[in-house]
Amino acid sequence: MSEKFSDEPKRLAETIVPLFDHQAGEFVPVSSSNGDRVELTAGADAQDDCAVFRLVGSHDLVVGSDYVRGPKFRLYEMGHLDEYDLGYYLVAANLSDIAAMGAKPIGLLSVVRYPPDMDDALFGFVMKGIRDACAVFGCLNVGGDIGGAERLILSASALGVCPAGGALLRSGAKPGDVVCLTAPTGPAGAAMAYLRAGSTDPAIESVLPSLLASWKRPMARVDEGLVLGASGAVTSCQDTSDGLKATLESIAELSGVGIVVDEKAVPVPEAVAAVGAHVGADPLGLVMGDSVDFELVFTIPRSRVDELAESVDFHRIGAVTADRGVVLARPDGSRTTLPGKAWRHQSGDRRA
Amino acid sequence: MSEKFSDEPKRLAETIVPLFDHQAGEFVPVSSSNGDRVELTAGADAQDDCAVFRLVGSHDLVVGSDYVRGPKFRLYEMGHLDEYDLGYYLVAANLSDIAAMGAKPIGLLSVVRYPPDMDDALFGFVMKGIRDACAVFGCLNVGGDIGGAERLILSASALGVCPAGGALLRSGAKPGDVVCLTAPTGPAGAAMAYLRAGSTDPAIESVLPSLLASWKRPMARVDEGLVLGASGAVTSCQDTSDGLKATLESIAELSGVGIVVDEKAVPVPEAVAAVGAHVGADPLGLVMGDSVDFELVFTIPRSRVDELAESVDFHRIGAVTADRGVVLARPDGSRTTLPGKAWRHQSGDRRA
Incomplete structure (x- = not known):
């Protein structure tokens, strides 16, 4: 099998766009009986400067970031994890922070910087792992940043919503709990x-x-x-x-x-x-x-x-x-x- | 001057917490005459899994990510930029995407992974550059991820809001414009x-x-x-x-x-x-x-x-x-x- 090494615009067009097509249609709107709701109006497929969510009503928006090491990610280096697994892991690690706030994940932004020896197929596996994990946890990868680097670098930010005042903090434990x-x-x-x-x-x-x-x-x-x-x-x-x-x-x-x-x-x-x-x-x-x-x-x-x-x-x-x-x-x-x-x-x- | 290399909990406690203290009080709420508003209810200083914004009313929330290269950032390697400059640059690059959507920046999440030879002082300069640039552009650094890495890695995600339907996209140019x-x-x-x-x-x-x-x-x-x-x-x-x-x-x-x-x-x-x-x-x-x-x-x-x-x-x-x-x-x-x-x-x- 011949390896193919495309530049960033090609990887965007040939890997990302097909994987993340029609996002606004795929997004499951978050809505409550009182009319509060969240919709995605521009996802990664819009190829804009940012993704756009419309929030109507009262929401707590929770946001966090997690970086996942590339080659120092030892199990990957040892061959126990592959590129798909890393993409999947990146999502789970970030959505775990949203879960800990008691919030519903609505979107993920991913930073995937790949080393020169990562061909289109392996890059595609990373992105597929990201896409599939997002689907499992009920959100969409709505954008981020891709490009080359000396080594594989994976980072992400996740967004979630919950009813206003409903976010779970670390600071409320009471004696007797x-x-x-x-x-x-x-x-x-x-x-x-x-x-x-x-x-x-x-x-x-x-x-x-x-x-x-x-x-x-x-x-x-x-x-x-x-x-x-x-x-x-x-x-x-x-x-x-x-x-x-x-x-x-x-x-x-x-x-x-x-x-x-x-x-x-x-x-x-x-x-x-x-x-x-x-x-x-x-x-x-x-x-x-x-x-x-x-x-x-x-x-x-x-x-x-x-x-x-x-x-x-x-x-x-x-x-x-x-x-x-x-x-x-x-x-x-x-x-x-x-x-x-x-x-x-x-x-x-x-x-x- | 002796160099000091603290671990992550120490850098959090001694550099980040003092720099980013009392965020909810510092945040300038976004509000409009019809009662729509955005407040920060938990910032980086809350040290929680995520930062929390409260959004009340109708908003377009715009989100994007930008990665800034470390050592490959050539002007830094050539000595023309310092660590403070890199932190500042990280913020400007990310907020530029928010600006391009016609939105008001509300928060930034930063990923700062430092190499073993970056001492507490240099790490502090990166974080100060981030904090100061956020102040210049009217938002706060509400969290992210810090820790070690083989080399300096800088990435961020930015959030902004504008009135529902007001986000500026790339796709609306019309002949004659x-x-x-x-x-x-x-x-x-x-x-x-x-x-x-x-x-x-x-x-x-x-x-x-x-x-x-x-x-x-x-x-x-x-x-x-x-x-x-x-x-x-x-x-x-x-x-x-x-x-x-x-x-x-x-x-x-x-x-x-x-x-x-x-x-x-x-x-x-x-x-x-x-x-x-x-x-x-x-x-x-x-x-x-x-x-x-x-x-x-x-x-x-x-x-x-x-x-x-x-x-x-x-x-x-x-x-x-x-x-x-x-x-x-x-x-x-x-x-x-x-x-x-x-x-x-x-x-x-x-x-x-």
């Missing part, structure tokens, strides 16, 4: 720990695809975030993209409270425990540490927990306290600091 | 051409600061864009960040029309002409080519031109035609193709 987690953390970090260790284990090989799924098809908790937002009961919310420990510490600090995590209530997936045993790491450290799983941590008054549990799955992992500090309550009643690597991003190593 | 340009193009390209040529010329050295200003303090035409939008008369608009020639071609193509550019009406700054003579390049080629000046090209019915000229400065450089194609009308009456390098972005060289 229950601390909840949408699903177990640890798989992403366990996959990294296992693959970096280098030695294989037949039992882990069989569950490796499920661990790697957290990198190849990460799940932004958009549906869960919308339920949390609509409940009117959630007092704080944050995604675990910096790790569970960092997330709990951030909510506690910004809310001016403390958190007691109940060790026996923290879910530890079997595959994560197996990797811990294989690489000689504390499984709870893998679950708490710098594993990037895009789950949601949220707090809610105790009186509202059962009602919420009828519409969304979650684990109750602890309680908010008036005393500052985040601690782990061991089964023997003792208290200790949370295990796991803290969020540091040293030398840019945010996600691997 | 006058083609206008807010101010001369060419200085940015002339600065690059002179500095890359390497040989000095005393006459040009004296005007070099004014040419370099187009890189150090680029002017996004936000005020002009707002006037164009409010006029209700402008049929198309685009910024010249891909060069004047590319801009004219894009408007013509997306509007399904042609453009005749009147050569004698195209402003050629003296300094640009001097550089052309020095480096042996056609000055009109420098003006039309890949010079990144962030001016606005717009079209407007002939009957509305004089009225608009009372509230904003511009040059009338041509006319829209029903015949497709973009051509240059020479003073002798002949017609030719536009001079200047076309937009290509080959090997990622968008802006230098």
Whole structure:
């Protein structure tokens, strides 16, 4: 198969335009019974300076950006992720921030700068991963910036809306609230720990695809975030993209409270425990540490927990306290600091 | 002076938080007489997953992204721009897209990934350039992503609002419309051409600061864009960040029309002409080519031109035609193709 290396106008015309055609028609308008609504009036296919959304009524507009490393994205370099996976990951990472606000994603702007050796087909895979992930999470890629660079650079910004006043912040946790987690953390970090260790284990090989799924098809908790937002009961919310420990510490600090995590209530997936045993790491450290799983941590008054549990799955992992500090309550009643690597991003190593 | 290299949480706490404190209080709400309004309810200082704007009423929300190269940003590598300049440039480049939509900028999200040898002070200069440029253009940097990388990576997304239906697109130019340009193009390209040529010329050295200003303090035409939008008369608009020639071609193509550019009406700054003579390049080629000046090209019915000229400065450089194609009308009456390098972005060289 011969490789083709087109310049930017050609890649726009031959890859992007066909992939992102007829966006205004594809956009599912956000509307509520009182007439509030959001429409897309100019998408990426309009090829304008900007995309245009029309917002009518009262909305909280939430916006955030996430950069995803290219070649330093180690699993890609190691051959465990391909270009499609990276495009998909870029979207999930960005929409996870929208989910954590309890908002409905409406659009994504993507920056895709490609190295000289990335041909049209591989570039197309990146863009297809972006397009497909947007479709899965119910929004559209409405523009951005493409072009060459020394190496693959992926970055994006995401937009979402929720009813005015409905955005979920990190800062509202109250003493007595229950601390909840949408699903177990640890798989992403366990996959990294296992693959970096280098030695294989037949039992882990069989569950490796499920661990790697957290990198190849990460799940932004958009549906869960919308339920949390609509409940009117959630007092704080944050995604675990910096790790569970960092997330709990951030909510506690910004809310001016403390958190007691109940060790026996923290879910530890079997595959994560197996990797811990294989690489000689504390499984709870893998679950708490710098594993990037895009789950949601949220707090809610105790009186509202059962009602919420009828519409969304979650684990109750602890309680908010008036005393500052985040601690782990061991089964023997003792208290200790949370295990796991803290969020540091040293030398840019945010996600691997 | 000792260099200090803090990790990401420290840079957030010690550089970003002080620079971007109290944003919701600093934001100038956008409001109109009919009660439509935009407020910032959570900015970068909220340290949440996303920033939050509250939009009440009917708005067109415009969003775009621009990536600015780091080390390949040649003038920076050559020592003509510093870290502050790059931060400033990042903002102007992004807000120019908002200006071209006739919208009021409301916020910027910035991605700043720094190389290992960029110390806290240099990182702080980048962030100060971003903050100051946002202030100049009347918006706030409400978040983004920071962290390490192999080299300096700068990217941003910008948001703006205008009254519903008021966004200026590229696609509305009509035969008979006058083609206008807010101010001369060419200085940015002339600065690059002179500095890359390497040989000095005393006459040009004296005007070099004014040419370099187009890189150090680029002017996004936000005020002009707002006037164009409010006029209700402008049929198309685009910024010249891909060069004047590319801009004219894009408007013509997306509007399904042609453009005749009147050569004698195209402003050629003296300094640009001097550089052309020095480096042996056609000055009109420098003006039309890949010079990144962030001016606005717009079209407007002939009957509305004089009225608009009372509230904003511009040059009338041509006319829209029903015949497709973009051509240059020479003073002798002949017609030719536009001079200047076309937009290509080959090997990622968008802006230098």
